[in-house]
Amino acid sequence: MNKLLLALAGLILSTQCMAQVVTAKGVGTAPYGWSLSAGDKDKAYKAAQVSAVERYFAEAGEAESENFEAIQPKIEANLEKFILSTTIINEQNQESAKKYSVSVRVEINVAKLRSTIRGSSATAKTAQGERSQLVYVFVGREVSSVRSFDDRVVKRAEVEREASVDRSRSSKGAEGEVVRGNAVATAAKRDSSESVTAKASIKVETGGSTTRKADDTSYRLLAMNNTKTSITSVFSQGGFQVAEPEFVLEDKDIKAVNQDFSTGNDLAPATLRGVVAALRNSQVPYLVLATLDVGAPMQDDATGMQRVAVTVTGRVLDVSAKLPREVASVPAVQYFGVGPDNASASGKALKDASMAAAREVVSRLNAAGIR
Structure with a gap:
């Protein structure tokens, strides 16, 4: 019975994550003249709704905030398309200051927001055949051994x-x-x-x-086959043409990438030069590199199930010029997955983190005007 309840709880959590609906709070304030009118209340009400959407983008990251500014006029003009429901939490009328404030909790249609961002991006304004190609290398890994040294x-x-x-x-x-x-x-x-x-x-x-030496950490690489389709879908919906790394990189380059990431957080210069040369030979201008570090499982206090954290870091290189340059980066961000056992929790966390990293990359490329 307990296992069934845990499985149902995991299914509910998974369904919520796939619903593309989030809850956010916002506060709106409107000044008024001699007396407070219904129009003044409605103005503050709409300002609170816009504030809730802006708060959601602010919590999503700097790139998402820039994307919000690009579509803010569309959101303000069509609030009913982006907000599914609104609940008033508190109202306050400051008669001495002639100001009316209202705080609300709204349900945001994230799918509609992302669709609007994609429609306003530079890639959406570019013809299908002229959109940029990219190759992504996402490496999932977990710590296999740590060797510490005495002073x-x-x-x-x-x-x-x-x-x-x-x-x-x-x-x-x-x-x-x-x-x-x-x-x-x-x-x-x-x-x-x-x-x-x-x-x-x-x-x-x-x-x-006294000489102190850093720990020597080795990683075990994890299979990413179950997440490739989702990652490719995110980049494709973002307006980019995705080339599978197996069709662009040579076997020795893939082996070198895996070897470097199994012992550290960066690619060796020789490995990076080999990858860049392969992309240039295939005329692919953008390279997306990301590592997803899976942490040790622990029990989730809320559900009693296993909870696993995944830390994501990434960068995007433009290799079309003579000297490659970094055009976007994803700082270390942590995501969590919950499941009835360690394998399920790790798999879910890895998938959610990889999709979130792909969305963050697309957001930053859109914010930078890269098409």
Whole structure:
């Protein structure tokens, strides 16, 4: 029974993620004259709805905020197409300041918003045959081993020793002879004294160094076959022609990419030059690189199911010029997946993160006017 409930909860969560409907809050304020009218209330009400949509874009990232500014007039003119429902949370009439404020909670039709953004993008205004091609390389991975190093400590001591000795010595004596009859007797007396003074000083200087070495982390690459269709769909809907990396990159380039990402976060210069050369030979101007790091599973407090975090980083290179340049980047962003077991949670998190990364790339390319 418990397993059934967990499975149903996971299905509900998955359905919510696929619904393309999000909830956001907004606040609108409208000044009024002698008295508050219905028109003044309606003006603040619509401003609160627009504010909720703007808040959604702001939370989605900088690129999405720029895209919102491009379609804001369309949203304000057709609020009923983008907002499915609105609930008033609070109203406040500041009579002394002649201002009326209202806060609302709205359900936003995200699918309609994205469709409008795509229709206003530079790619949408470009003929189908003239749209840019791109190759994406998304690498999913998880930590397989971490080797830590003890601190290397070197101690050094310098000793300087100084000593001085003062020595003085003196002696005095007397000799005499006594003649008695046929015999001669001699006598000698000697007094001596000696004093020694010694001084010594020792100076010790100590020091050293401690060397710390970063952990040596190795990664296990994960299969991305189940997410390729979704990623390709996002880029295609964004107005780009997608070329599969297997048809553009040589086998040695793919192997080198996997090898580099299994030991670090960047491609080796030789690997990157080989990938760029392959894209230029196929006349593909854009390269999208992304790593998706899957974290350790843990129990979700709300559902009791397994919860897995995936951290995404990415960049887009324009290789059409003589010198490749970065035209967009995705900073480290974390996404979560929930499932009845570790495998399900990891698979869902990986898929959601890869699609979110693809959407972020499209948003940034649209914001940059790349077609």
